[in-house]
Amino acid sequence: MSLPEKIEVSADRKYPVYLGAALEDLGGYIHSLPDKVEQILVISHKKVADLYLERLMTGLGDYTVDLMIVPAGEEEKSLDRLSRLTTDALGFGADRKTLVIALGGGVIGDLAGFFASVYMRGIRLIQVPTTLLAQVDSSIGGKVAVNHPAGKNILGAFHPPVAVWTDFRTLDSLPWIEVENGLAESIKHALITDSDFFSFFETQADSIKRRDPVIWREMVARSASIKVRVVSQDEREQGIRRLLNLGHSFGHALETEMNYRGVTHGQGVSIGIVAAAFLANAKGLITLNEVERIKQVLRCYDLPTSISRQDPHALLQRMETDKKNQGGRKILILPQGIGNAVVSKECKDEEILDAWQKVILEDN
Numbered sequence: 001m002s003l004p005e006k007i008e009v010s011a012d013r014k015y016p017v018y019l020g021a022a023l024e025d026l027g028g029y030i031h032s033l034p035d036k037v038e039q040i041l042v043i044s045h046k047k048v049a050d051l052y053l054e055r056l057m058t059g060l061g062d063y064t065v066d067l068m069i070v071p072a073g074e075e076e077k078s079l080d081r082l083s084r085l086t087t088d089a090l091g092f093g094a095d096r097k098t099l100v101i102a103l104g105g106g107v108i109g110d111l112a113g114f115f116a117s118v119y120m121r122g123i124r125l126i127q128v129p130t131t132l133l134a135q136v137d138s139s140i141g142g143k144v145a146v147n148h149p150a151g152k153n154i155l156g157a158f159h160p161p162v163a164v165w166t167d168f169r170t171l172d173s174l175p176w177i178e179v180e181n182g183l184a185e186s187i188k189h190a191l192i193t194d195s196d197f198f199s200f201f202e203t204q205a206d207s208i209k210r211r212d213p214v215i216w217r218e219m220v221a222r223s224a225s226i227k228v229r230v231v232s233q234d235e236r237e238q239g240i241r242r243l244l245n246l247g248h249s250f251g252h253a254l255e256t257e258m259n260y261r262g263v264t265h266g267q268g269v270s271i272g273i274v275a276a277a278f279l280a281n282a283k284g285l286i287t288l289n290e291v292e293r294i295k296q297v298l299r300c301y302d303l304p305t306s307i308s309r310q311d312p313h314a315l316l317q318r319m320e321t322d323k324k325n326q327g328g329r330k331i332l333i334l335p336q337g338i339g340n341a342v343v344s345k346e347c348k349d350e351e352i353l354d355a356w357q358k359v360i361l362e363d364n
């Protein structure tokens, strides 16, 4: 077993992101923490716990560990589930010395993270991401949240973890549909910051699809490093971090309008990136050839670039609750060429509607 690579988020508080770590070694790391841990709550999905809890427990033998299983699905990022977790945690006697381990994908990371951020006004959290999306994106940066019927991630916090513990081997059991979600965020990272990394997705498609371990390691490491770099500069999303939201104003609108059914987060982001690219083209920020290049790379990984049976006006209305909006003005992230993006404060509703029309298929 090779030693994990350590990169560090350097924001208000520093914390390590271990890439290529072993689940079995997490206990040793927790023992080494300066502030003693008295008890551990592992929050996970049944499927993930069945696959990986035993490995995690190898290193946690000295601790009282309680497991809290959450049903799978975006709907579980809810206040109702938060309340149930709280009841269970109180039943287990969890206190301020308790550590939460989020073992799972982005849903578990966001939900368990939000629980950790508010339980007794905040307890420690370690993110153990087991999906590609969580390893390249959601486990890093401290954003945690639950949804509200009116909008996605409306109730949330910035609650940086003590550490991110990434074991690449957990990705072996991930179905392709879940891989796609991670690829959408990873391609987004490339599109906003690194044209060379964008070309990587064009040239390495065969290796990525065949899950070549060396190429996957490079992909996760490059993508996670971009996220680390951005959130280290702007943890609270006042400036550059907003670029990580490329495609999300559109994507979140779709997810909420469709009640989180029939569209995953990554699929919403993929369609959202294309809509943002069309809007950027209308503003002269990107050529139509570049828009086509973006669509091609997404399609190459089976990601959607359009959607049918949607009302653009309803989707525009959904964008009213976007967290980037200011004083009723919609603020959107737009690609500027490939490998660069800008915050656009000049987006009129008609322009946004036009962009929606370009990704909504006509029904016959």
Ligand SMILES: NC(=O)c1ccc[n+]([C@@H]2O[C@H](COP(=O)([O-])OP(=O)(O)OC[C@H]3O[C@@H](n4cnc5c(N)ncnc54)[C@H](O)[C@@H]3O)[C@@H](O)[C@H]2O)c1
Pocket: 045, 047, 048, 051, 072, 073, 074, 077, 104, 105, 106, 107, 108, 110, 130, 131, 132, 133, 134, 137, 138, 139, 140, 141, 142, 143, 144, 170, 171, 172, 173, 174, 175, 178, 181, 182, 185, 265, 266
């Ligand atoms: N906080 C952030 O910065 C941030 C960033 C991006 C996305 N997100 C959020 O992340 C969520 C999406 O996360 P996701 O795509 O990881 O979905 P997910 O967490 O719902 O996981 C997808 C499915 O994969 C299963 N799974 C997890 N690990 C597995 C493994 N190793 N093997 C087999 N199956 C496994 C899960 O049980 C689940 O059924 C959304 O709620 C999104 O808003 C948050």
Ligand SMILES: O=C(O)C(=O)C[C@@H](O)[C@H](O)[C@H](O)COP(=O)(O)O
Pocket: 137, 141, 143, 152, 153, 185, 237, 241, 244, 245, 248, 323
């Ligand atoms: O970390 C960020 O910042 C991001 O925007 C990453 C996104 O991929 C992620 O989906 C995030 O949860 C979106 O945040 P939100 O505040 O727009 O809900």
Ligand SMILES: [Zn+2]
Pocket: 185, 248, 265, 269
């Ligand atoms: Zn996202």
